[in-house]
Amino acid sequence: MIPVRGVEDRRIAVLGLGRTGLSAARAIMAGGGVALCWDDAEAARERAAGEGLTLHDLGRGGAWEAVDALIVSPGIPHLYPAPNRYVAAAQAAGVPVDNDIGLFFRSLAVPEWDRFETVPRVIAVTGSNGKSTTSALIHHCLEVAGRESQLAGNIGRGVLDINPPGDGGIVVLELSSYQTELARSLTPDIAVFTNLTPDHLDRHGGFGGYFAAKRRLFAEGGPDRAVIGVDEPEGRLLAGQLSEGAGDDRVIRISSGQKLGGAGWNVFVRKGFLAEFRKSRQVASIDLRAVRGLPGAHNHQNACAAFAALRALGLAPKLIEQGFQSFEGLPHRSQIVGEKGGVTFVNDSKATNVDSAAKALAAFSGVRWIVGGQMKDGGLSAVAPHLGNVSKAYAIGRQAAEVALELNEMAGRSLCEVCETMAEAVGRAGAEALAGETVLLAPAAASFDQYDNFEKRGEDFVSEVARVLQKGGPDDPGGEMKDA
Template identity: 70%
Template sequence: MIPVQGLAGTRVAVLGLGRSGLVAARALAAGGAVPLCWDDNPAAREKAEGEGFACVDLKRAGFEGIARLIVSPGIPHLYPDPNPVVAAALEAGVPVDNDIGLFFQSFATRDWDGFDISPRVVAVTGSNGKSTTSALIHHILEQVGRPCQLAGNIGRGVLDLDPAIDGEVVVLELSSYQTDLARSLTPDVAVFTNLSPDHLDRHHGLGGYFAAKRRLFAEGGPDRAVIGVDEAEGRFLAGQLTEGPTDDRVIRISVAQKLTGPGWQVFARKGFLSEYRKGKQVGSIDLRGVAGLPGAHNHQNACAAYAACRTLGLAPKVIEAAFHSFGGLPHRSQTIAEKDGVRFVNDSKATNVDSAAKALAAFSNIRWICGGLEKEGGLGGLAGATGGVRKAYVIGREAAGFAMQLDVEAEVCGDMATAVARAVAEAEAGDVVLLAPAAASFDQYDSFERRGDDFAAQVAKQLG
């Protein structure tokens, strides 16, 4: 655990007692603060009280004598409307923060004075690929024997990490919900994978969404910034951070173009990753045989992870070897079965149109299982992305309406069991049965993980 520094002897309110909130309360107490907790869920309050924390209805108690309010990521603080507790704190002039802010203000300690190599933080954000990129960086570090931990929006809560040891690297995946509110954001290396429309209601549009991501770079001034430049926002961000074409503190990455110039670039084209510095190629990796990173979208993840690891001093050949032992993440282009020449791939994490389009681009002869809770913006972004689809099998409560928007043959199946059964019945050798929903899961499942697990279970049932 990372004890919170700077709040000893103060009362700190904690709103939301899920994974991050309860850990924040523990870390605050470990640092000498007095947490006052609240969650509208009685079961969550009961669990906190079982650990000895006081639970107080913050809507009624007010904020007199409160030093700070710590808010869990799922609770809105501005758009579409601030939570009443957050609004009350702001009205009272009480600073609002989250566990990410507490982590960055508390991670460094006096113990570091005795280290030979100071610990470092690599923080990854973006619309798509941040989980795979974070896990891949962590995997590479593990393979070379570098002490490391993985946390944030993946794995453990940030304050649940162990205190750093000499030379350790902490890899954090950070969502826009987390970067938007954190009062302290000071990573050593910050990574921006890409940007596509998502969470627009929470951020009041694409501009607010990008602004939340941008805070990771603008607030803390990382030593190195790895920036995906295949969208206008990434190019703008790279331009804001750089002092000029030769400034190698900014590493531009791409899977859409060859990057040239005197700076530092990493790009992938036709399955080959290339690193250029000062106009000369200094590294190259053939990604075509890396089973855990299929498709252009995963090649972008590989470029981002490669660049981040190069800033940490790792050699290209070492990184390449680690790529080949990376198994991928569950629910992200994950091959779960193969039988009679048919491959079954679980990409339940493709919860928006852009990520689904990237999943579709990675395969051909696709039996596509899609549908769910449609996100703002519709399905127009799939135009031109379905050339490899033989047929779509649509699930979700609004499956008929979803199917009508597709430009391929589509069968309304409604539920996962029916969709998998129909896809298996019609699949031929060389086909890929791909779950890439292009929609949220919450109309039928409580998470994309549950949706992916159901897909895997139905595939296992059909294959016997």
């Protein structure tokens, strides 16, 4: 645990008692503060009370008297589309609002670091797509290299639940826009911006607000090194704003589809080969085509981001390549879960928006595509350039008929059939797939019409794939099921 610093004898309200809120409350108490906890859900309050935490109804009269700060969980809005009523009350009372990320950054460094040979460092990764895989890949490569590393934030453990890092330790954080937009303290040593595509626009008051939330990690965080994906205009703008000139190697530009020139520090992938250039000279390269855990252009972008961050730490390219080769990917993110008769089954349930799904489709050919769920605004037009990779689509979820109609009209042929359930879709796709094809779950939609979250959806896919693999006939030895 990271005890929160500067809260001795202060009364800190904690709103939202899920993983993040409970972790923050414990860390506040460990730092000598008084945690005043509240959640509208009775079950969450009972869980907190069972831990011995103090409940404090933030809706009653006088609730904000003598409260020094409010800590909110990521899912609680503070501005758009409208402030949460408790947050609005705190703001009206002049109570500062922060989150666990802000507490973490102000509490991590301790006087004991003066005795360390190498001060611990923090790598913070943000962006629309790929930040989980990038963060996990950085962490994996550090472990392969024998370096102390902890993975936390929007992936793995809560930031305040990690152990205090030791001499030379590295903390790798995945940070969402919900986390970066509100943290009052942001001081990463290395900050990574993967890419930017429209998402969470209601929460941020539009695309500009969404970009601004991501940009705070760099503009206010002031990292020693910034790794910036420049395949979108926002990334190019951000890289230019952070750089003092073309040769400024404090900014490392990355791309998954274009050769980057100039005198600066660049990492890019072309035709499956990752290249690192410094001062216009190539200094390293990795063949990513055979790296099974990183298929497709979107994962090659993740590889560029991870490689650049690790090089900024001083890791040798050969050590990084070893980490890449042994990386198996994350559950629900282009995760190979089984093979049978030359057919590969891939779980990309995390592809909850159309841009993510388009990138998944681009990574494979001969795709039996399982698509649908709680669809987002804008439709499926972004996948149109990749429909040539799709042998057939199988629509699931409450909007399955609408999804099938849109895809059939877009393709100009009968491409998609309505299945509604995961069991029906996987069963049909598995039965119809030919050797060399891929059965891909990349829903391009949220999961909440049928599942609690995308993880549950992915687990259902894995379970149904297992059924398909076990159906082998007398001459069929069955399939191989990968670890889910």
